[in-house]
Amino acid sequence: MSKSSEDCHVVEGKLALPYQYFAGRTGSRFLISLRDEKKIMGIRCETCDTVFVPPRQTCERCFSDISDNWVALGNKGTVTGYTIIRYEEPHQPVKPPYILAQIKLDGADTPITHIIKGMPLSKIKTGARVKAIFAKKPTSSIRDIEYFRPSDDRPAFELGYTYDELEVGMSASFTKTISESDVYLFAGISGDFNPMHLNEEFAKLTPFGTRIAHGALPQSLIAPVLGMKLPGLGTVIPEITVRFRKPTYFGDTITATGEIIEMIEKRRWVRMELRWTNQKEELVAEGSCLAIPPMPMGK
C-alpha cells in the first residue's frame, strides 16, 4: 500500500441540511407551554405511577396511552447526576467549561438533562437544588429553559456552624486598634460622657492617669467573633459575663477570642470561654457566654 501523498486529492464536504422536525402533538404541547407560559409539563403514567419528562404519548413500560395525563412540574429541581464539560465542540450550546447535569424537577420522577450556570464548577454536587431560568427570547426548543442556576431555596448567606459541627476546642478571634474617635463615638452611642473617657485633665487625676476606653468598647469586640465567626451567622447569645482586668488605653490593639469549652447536649447550646488581650499579651478582660448555634432558617 503506497503511503505517498503525491496526486492524492481530498474533497472537502459538509453535511448541512436545513430541516423542520415536527415535534408531534405531545411534544408540541410541552414546547408551547414552555415557550408561552414558561411552564414545564410532565406526563403521568397511572399504571406505572411515574411522571415522565420529556413527555411522550405512550408509556414505554406498559404501553398505555398517557398523552392526556399532563402534570405541571415545578421550575425547581434536584441534581441527580452531573459532569463538567471541559472540551470544546461546535455543537455545544455554551462555551466550556460548563456543568451538564441530570435534574429531577419537583413533581417529576425522571430527570432531564440540562446546563447549570451560576455555580462554581467545584461546588456542583448530587442533591444540589437548582431552578430554571427561562430564555428572554423564545427559541421554541428545550433551550426556552436557557439554563438552570442554584435555587434560592436556602438563603444566600453562609450560616455559621450548627451545633453538630461544633466541638470543644474550636476557637476564633477578632482584633482591632481602639482609637480616640472610637471612644468618642462610643460615648455618643452609649450616652456615657464620663470625663474619665473624654477629658484628659480630669483623667490625669484618676488612678489610670490618662483617658481610657469604656469597658464595654473592647468587650463589644467579641460580638463579631460570636455572631460572624464562631459559631457564626445565625447565632444567638442568651448570656454573657465579663470580668475586667486591665484598662484599655487609646491606641491599644485588642484581640477578643472565643473558645468552645462545653457542649450542652440537652439544649444544643454551647458554652464559650471569652478572653480579651492587648498588644502586650496582657489580659484585659475574661468571661464566658452561652451561645445558641444557628438553626436552619425559614424561607
Next chain:
Amino acid sequence: MKQRVAVCAVAQIKNEPDIWYQRFQGMVLECFETIVEQTGVTFDMDKGIRNVVTCSDDVFDARTISDNAITDVVGAHFRGEEKSCQDGSNALGYAMASILSGHDDVILVAGHCKESQPESRRMCSNLAFDPFYTRPLGLDFLSAAALQARAYLKQSQVTDAHLAKIVARSRENAARNPFARENELVTEDDVMQSPLICDPIRALHRYPVTDWAVAMLLCSEERAHEFTDKPVWLTGFGNCMDSYFLGDRDLSESTALQKAARRAYTMAGVDDPKTAFDIIELGDAYAYQLPMWAENAGVIEPKSAGKWIDSGGPDRMGVNLSGGMLNGNPFKLGGLARAMEVVLQLRGEAGDRQADKAQRGLAHGTTGAAGQHHSVLVFEK
C-alpha cells in the same frame, strides 16, 4: 441436535489513527480478498454468497445509505444485501438469524469506519440525540458516558486508580496485538495525571479516534467444511435496547446488557457466565465501562469489580486480551472487533497474546448513548 452457525474466516486491516492513504472501499476490499483467499468462497448463486450484511454509519461516512458505497466492493450486486447501523456485532446476529432460519447458508459480513474523516466524532454522536429535548443541549456520547461514569463509580467500588490500571493494561495487551492501533504505553500515573475532560472521565479514559475495516464469512454447520477446517461456532446471541432518555434509566447499571447477556447465555446453554468463558471481550469505549459491563454481563458479581481488578481478575479471565475498545477501534465496529479477537483466540491464532486452551468466548458490543443498546455473542470451538 440444534443447528450451529460457523464462523469460517475472519479478516481485518490494522487499526490506525488515520488511514488517509486509502478509501474505506479499499480497506474493506483488502479484508474481503483475504476472506476469499482463506476460503475459496465464490458468488455462485447456488453455492456461494447470496447475502451480504454490512455495517457502517451514515453520519461517520457523511452520506446516506452508506452501504451503497461498498455494495460493489463486497460483491453485493444482484443478491441480498442488508446494512446494520447498530454496533457491528448485530451484523453477526443478523447473519446468524438468516442462517438458522434456513433463508441462506453462506453470508459475508463486512464493516468499515473512518473516524478520522469527520471533523469530530462527538459532533457525529450529537446527532444521535433527538432534536427537541437533548441535542440542543450539546449532549454527545462522551458527555452521556460521563454522566453514566459518575453514577456507576458512585455505587461501585471502582476508583480512579482502578480506571488507571485498566487503561495501562489495555495498552500493554494491545502491544501484543499486531492489528491493534499503535499507542504509546502509559503508566497508571500517566492516566491519573491526564486532564479531566468530562468529569470523571479523563483524557486517557476514552478510546482514541480510529479507522478500521473487517470482514467475516459465516455459514451453516453442514457447509462449514467446504470453507475451513477450523470453524468457530456462534452458539449464542442476544441483544437488548434500553430506554432512550438518560433520565428514564438508572445509569448506574445496565438492564439492557443484563437482558442481552441472559438471552445469549440461554441460547448457548451457558449456566454460569462467571466460569463459562476462557476469553471475554467487552466493549470498553471508556475505562469505567470495562468493570461496569463485566458486572452487568454477569461474568463477575455485582459490585465486585474493584476487588476483581486489584486481584488481577481481567488477566485471569482472559478479558480484552486484544487491548479492547479502549486501545482503539471505530465505535460502530466495536462489537465486531471483540468478536474478531474471540474467534482468533478460539482458532489459536492470537499469537503472543494467545490464551491457553480457549474453548468458549464471549464478545460484547454496545452503541447508543451510555450503552443504550447491547449485544452479547457466545462463540465455541
